[in-house]
Amino acid sequence: MAPYHIRKYQESDRQWVVGLLSRGMAEHIPATFRQLLKLPRSLLLLLGGPLALLLVTGSWLLALVFSLSLLPALWFLAKKPWMEFVDMTLRTDMSDITKSYLSERGSCFWVAESEEKVVGMVGALPVDDPTLREKRLQLFHLSVDSEHRRKGIAKALVRTVLQFARDQGYSEVVLDTSTIQLSAMTLYQSMGFKKTGQSFFCVWARLVALPTVHFIYRLPSSKVGSL
Structure with a gap:
């Protein structure tokens, strides 16, 4: 039996989830500093x-x-882009996770729980772009607590998003990560995600040469249903 289980987010999880977000972003500051x-x-x-x-x-x-x-x-300077990302996130989609992720059928937010503690999380929202020919879902905020890594939790959370995308009739799943997050990029590529380009999400990221890398996963058409 897995030492964790994945379930939908509940309001009582908020403190755990915000902590995961903040700690996860802070972990990348030393590597960004060395790069700088x-x-x-x-x-x-x-x-x-x-x-x-x-x-x-x-x-x-x-x-x-x-x-x-x-x-x-x-x-x-190395710290600024990560703190900027956390602040922006807590002002936008994660200011009210239930409203942002659980109020519509085509979106969701999950947590991985182990011993009554939230040790991982991931969210998914539809991409609102009328120019797109395919229905696209975006993966957000994949994070696993440092003490619970190498147990397959991150991969299980990504698989949860991919299965949700299939069930909801999406054709593609996209996500963004940074060049500093080498383990994340390795995980995504091992699961079939392909790079599509890169950009800078804020001026601070450009100053420290920290590009955001864009990935896409194309779901087999035979497995895509209808919304």
């Missing part, structure tokens, strides 16, 4: 700035203080 340090413009600032200050003032102390003060600033 490797950017040519960051290296130029970290190495060239103190050197220029030293040449102008002749003070090693000022050069050292300047160099050290840059690191917290770069950490803030």
